[in-house]
Amino acid sequence: MSDKLISTELPVQKNPNESSLEDGWHKVATSDAIKNGEALQVDNFATQLVVWRGEDGKVRALDLYCKHMGAALSCGVVDGNGIRCPFHAWKWNEEGNCDDIPYAKKIPTKAVTRSWQVKEESNDIMVMLQKA
Amino acid sequence: MSELPDRFPRGWFVLGHQRDFETESTKTIYAFNRKLLLTRNSDNSISLDPGNGESWPTLEINQMVMCWHDVEGGEPDYEPEKIDACYSDEWSDYGMASFLVKNNCRELIDNMADKGHFGPVHQAPFEGFWNEAKDHTYTQEMTADSPILGRDLFSKATYEGPAYMTTYMSALQEGQKVESRLLVSHLPLTLTSFEINFGVMVKKIPGMTAEEEHEYVQGYIDANNFAFGQDVAIWENKIYIADPVVCDGDGPLHKLRKWYGQFLVNRNDIPKGLDMEKREF
Numbered sequence: 001m002s003d004k005l006i007s008t009e010l011p012v013q014k015n016p017n018e019s020s021l022e023d024g025w026h027k028v029a030t031s032d033a034i035k036n037g038e039a040l041q042v043d044n045f046a047t048q049l050v051v052w053r054g055e056d057g058k059v060r061a062l063d064l065y066c067k068h069m070g071a072a073l074s075c076g077v078v079d080g081n082g083i084r085c086p087f088h089a090w091k092w093n094e095e096g097n098c099d100d101i102p103y104a105k106k107i108p109t110k111a112v113t114r115s116w117q118v119k120e121e122s123n124d125i126m127v128m129l130q131k132a
Numbered sequence: 133m134s135e136l137p138d139r140f141p142r143g144w145f146v147l148g149h150q151r152d153f154e155t156e157s158t159k160t161i162y163a164f165n166r167k168l169l170l171t172r173n174s175d176n177s178i179s180l181d182p183g184n185g186e187s188w189p190t191l192e193i194n195q196m197v198m199c200w201h202d203v204e205g206g207e208p209d210y211e212p213e214k215i216d217a218c219y220s221d222e223w224s225d226y227g228m229a230s231f232l233v234k235n236n237c238r239e240l241i242d243n244m245a246d247k248g249h250f251g252p253v254h255q256a257p258f259e260g261f262w263n264e265a266k267d268h269t270y271t272q273e274m275t276a277d278s279p280i281l282g283r284d285l286f287s288k289a290t291y292e293g294p295a296y297m298t299t300y301m302s303a304l305q306e307g308q309k310v311e312s313r314l315l316v317s318h319l320p321l322t323l324t325s326f327e328i329n330f331g332v333m334v335k336k337i338p339g340m341t342a343e344e345e346h347e348y349v350q351g352y353i354d355a356n357n358f359a360f361g362q363d364v365a366i367w368e369n370k371i372y373i374a375d376p377v378v379c380d381g382d383g384p385l386h387k388l389r390k391w392y393g394q395f396l397v398n399r400n401d402i403p404k405g406l407d408m409e410k411r412e413f
Contacts, residue, residue: 070371089252104379
């Protein structure tokens with residue numbers, strides 16, 4: 001018998017190009033699951049996403065894990081129409097650009113994450129998959 | 133991608149408080165993906181059986197029982213410094229608490245240079261922040277104002293090796309200066325889980341009864357437990373970014389990770405230039 005302990009697996013941002021999902025729109029949640037100012041972690045897509053509804057009522061989606069230090073953006077807060085990371089409060093907009101770092105003078109040009117096209121249709125939130 | 137280290141780091145690891153190892157009894161501790169058997173012998177010495185016919189050095193210092201872990205099987209190349217407060221009647225003993233984190237233990241180390249997380253995660257925006265790396269030690273000094281840990285907070289935290297960190301803290305509470313010491317040690321169970329064992333001791337306030345002192349220490353343990361809980365909530369749902377894009381307000385994260393890397397390679401492969409003079413960030 002092995003004395004080795006059981007290891008838990010750690011999350012990684014999955015490569016969407018390796019997903020078995022086909023290109024096209026995929027339902028990730030129902031519209032009423034995300035109210036204005038709320039964010040949701042999505043695990044049933046080609047990669048993990050944060051999907052949130054801005055104060056203007058529009059739904060947006062980015063890769064789940066922050067490109068800065070890796071925290072799940074779904075644990076952060078919706079700020080205006082952007083999402084603010086819970087770890088260092090970097091704020092991301094729907095294009096995937098970081099547009100505010102409370103403690104920095106300058107936002108690094110490389111502070112960019114992957115954004116996803118979203119639409120709402122008869123109470124469904126859909127995200128577009130287009131593999132590279 | 134976020135590949136895990138191929139080993140557990142080389143260094144001294146805390147196995148527990150001395151008082152938890154009673155004479156002529158054996159304790160089993162799970163760590164380093166194996167079972168460690170610790171025995172307190174009748175002559176008060178400690179023996180450690182890490183299995184596989186190996187023999188690992190042990191050490192008792194600053195109220196802790198420690199073991200030396202080294203995949204190369206070498207002798208210890210440093211020892212933690214003795215802390216007088218650990219042997220002084222003017223200070224309480226360490227009150228201890230522990231909890232498990234499901235991630236690689238390197239996550240904990242990032243905090244040393246991670247100036248930017250104190251505000252959002254701990255509601256404790258720092259005022260001053262300094263880092264220094266020297267040989268096997270890495271030091272962070274900080275001044276801050278925290279509703280949780282105290283006003284006019286000064287702290288100096290030093291890692292000696294990869295897993296043993298001690299902190300001196302002073303703060304004002306209701307106008308009174310309070311001094312405390314933290315121990316933040318951890319023990320990896322697997323490459324994706326580790327146990328944090330932390331300790332808190334306070335400088336006794338003259339006139340305090342034993343009961344009041346106990347309550348006071350417990351208050352500090354609770355406050356630190358709360359602060360770690362804030363970190364753990366982040367750590368347990370994050371990925372590891374091996375080469376993060378940092379901004380001008382971030383601390384010397386890359387430097388810190390290089391320093392930590394020395395414990396994850398054979399001695400012959402340790403790169404030069406890991407030291408960093410004390411600098412404000």
